[in-house]
Amino acid sequence: MNPATIGQARKLFLDTRRAIGRRKLETQIAIAPPFPFLSEMRRLSPSQRIELAAQDVFFESIGAYTGEVSLPMLKSVGVTAVIVGHSERRAAGETDEEIYKDIQAIFKSGVTAIVCVGEKVRDSHGNYFGVVEAQLRSALRDVPKTKLRQLVIAYEPVWAIGTGKHATPEDVYEMKLFIQKIIADVFGRPALAKVRILYGGSVNKKNAQDLLAVGGVDGFLVGGASLKPKEFATIIHIAEEYAKATV
Numbered sequence: 001m002n003p004a005t006i007g008q009a010r011k012l013f014l015d016t017r018r019a020i021g022r023r024k025l026e027t028q029i030a031i032a033p034p035f036p037f038l039s040e041m042r043r044l045s046p047s048q049r050i051e052l053a054a055q056d057v058f059f060e061s062i063g064a065y066t067g068e069v070s071l072p073m074l075k076s077v078g079v080t081a082v083i084v085g086h087s088e089r090r091a092a093g094e095t096d097e098e099i100y101k102d103i104q105a106i107f108k109s110g111v112t113a114i115v116c117v118g119e120k121v122r123d124s125h126g127n128y129f130g131v132v133e134a135q136l137r138s139a140l141r142d143v144p145k146t147k148l149r150q151l152v153i154a155y156e157p158v159w160a161i162g163t164g165k166h167a168t169p170e171d172v173y174e175m176k177l178f179i180q181k182i183i184a185d186v187f188g189r190p191a192l193a194k195v196r197i198l199y200g201g202s203v204n205k206k207n208a209q210d211l212l213a214v215g216g217v218d219g220f221l222v223g224g225a226s227l228k229p230k231e232f233a234t235i236i237h238i239a240e241e242y243a244k245a246t247v
Contacts, residue, residue: 001034002034002227003227006036006037006040009033009034009037009040009041010040010044012227012229013031013033013041013044013045013050014044015229016031016050016226016229016232016233017044017045017050018229019229019230019232019233020050020233020236020237021233025236025240026240026243026244026247027219027236027239027240027243028051028219029049029050029051029236030050030051030052030053030080030081031050031051031052031053031226032052032053032054032055032081032083033052034055035054035055035069038052038054038074038077038078038079039077039078042077042078048078048080051080051081052077052078052079052080052081053079053080053081053082053083053112053114054069054074054079054081054082054083055083055086056069056082056083056084056086056089056102057069057070057071057074057082057084057102057105057106058070058102059098059101059102059104059105060105061105071105071106071109071111072109074111075109075111079111080111080112081111081112081113081114081152082102082106082111082112082113082114083114083116083154083221084099084102084103084106084113084114084115084116084139085099085102085115085116085117085135085139086116086156087116087118087156087158087161088161091158096134096135096138096139097138099115099138099139100138100139100141100142103115103139103140103143104142104143106150107143107144107147107150110150111150112150112151112152113150113151113152114152114154114198114221115136115139115140115151115152115153115154116154116156116200116221117132117135117136117139117153117154117155117156117179118131118132118135118155118156118157118158118200118201119131119132119157119158119159120158120159121158121159122157122159122171128157129175129178132155132175132178132179133178133182136153136179136182136183136186137182137186140182140183140186140187141186143187145187145188145191148187148191148194148195149194151194151195151196152195152196152197152198153179153183153195153196153197153198154197154198154199154200154221155172155175155176155179155197155198155199155200155217156199156200156201156221157201160201160202161200161201161202161223162202162223162224163202164202165201165202166201166202166203166207166211167199167201167215169207169210169211169213169214169215170214170215172199172211172214172215172216172217173214173215173216176197176199176215176216176217179197180192180197183195196218196219197217197218198217198218198219198220198221199211199215199217199220199221200220200221200222200223201223202223202224203220203221203222203223203225203235204225204231204235205225205231205234205235205238208220208234208235208238208239209238209242212238212239212242213242219239220235220239222235
């Protein structure tokens with residue numbers, strides 16, 4: 001729930017847009033503001049150079065579901081991606097079955113699903129791999145192979161979110177390989193070229209380069225640093241230079 005007002009959201013967006021600059025980027029950028037600010041953010045980015053994502057969605061399209069927000073509503077204000085299964089939503093009681101239903105609705109709508117997975121704690125026995133595998137297999141069952149380009153996996157270890165701690169690049173790389181193993185097992189190896197894997201968890205301008213180069217991820221799900229326009233832009237520029245160097 002940041003920022004607190006539409007005025008602050010407008011300033012944050014404009015400052016961020018200015019910090020990113022006008023040059024053409026290979027990097028895809030999306031912001032996920034609180035629901036009440038989506039329409040204003042769309043107005044400020046008519047070219048959708050900065051795309052709009054939603055923080056959550058409800059799987060039904062219409063009906064007596066007070067307080068929920070549907071995909072038709074989100075698409076009507078320019079949303080092109082939806083975050084699903086964020087750790088804070090899971091902590092609030094969102095179940096694997098609800099996440100599964102959300103994902104099914106998202107794929108039918110043609111919007112990109114950013115599916116979050118991650119463990120609460122890291123144990124010395126590697127049980128956290130089982131946690132991530134269970135989340136992935138539950139979320140991805142019944143997903144058609146034809147929809148895989150609409151799928152993004154965001155690995156966000158809960159213990160690293162908002163704590164200032166982050167997984168080491170080596171740990172991130174290990175988990176990326178594990179996630180790819182599950183994806184290949186479910187959809188076949190050709191799927192690996194279609195599904196992007198992000199890292200989220202105290203990403204900042206100091207660790208972004210190593211998380212890309214050593215961690216091998218395709219990008220980031222940025223939290224607190226996205227509220228600092230200059231730092232957010234620096235992370236984007238780091239990703240941009242990395243992309244250009246590795247193409």
